[in-house]
Amino acid sequence: MPSKRPNRARPPSERPSKICLTCGRPFTWRKKWERDWENVKYCxxxxxxxAR
Structure with a gap:
């Protein structure tokens, strides 16, 4: 049997990231942003x- 679980959480190094439009720092995906990740612009x- 394979030891890997298919629904296992990805480590931080494998999560998608974006650059903040205000400070320019990279930030990674969070569970909180799961449904709205396409619209997240700020860290x-x-x-x-x-920014306003």
């Missing part, structure tokens, strides 16, 4: 509020 609430 934090602070960056989102300072």
């Amino acid at each position: 934090s609430d602070r960056c989102r509020s300072s």
Whole structure:
């Protein structure tokens, strides 16, 4: 039997990432952003509020 589980979480190095439009830092995918990942542009609430 294979020891790998198909629904296992990916390690941080394998998760998708983006660059924050405000600070320019890279940030990685979070479970919280799962449904809205295409629209996520900022790494934090602070960056989102300072962009306005």
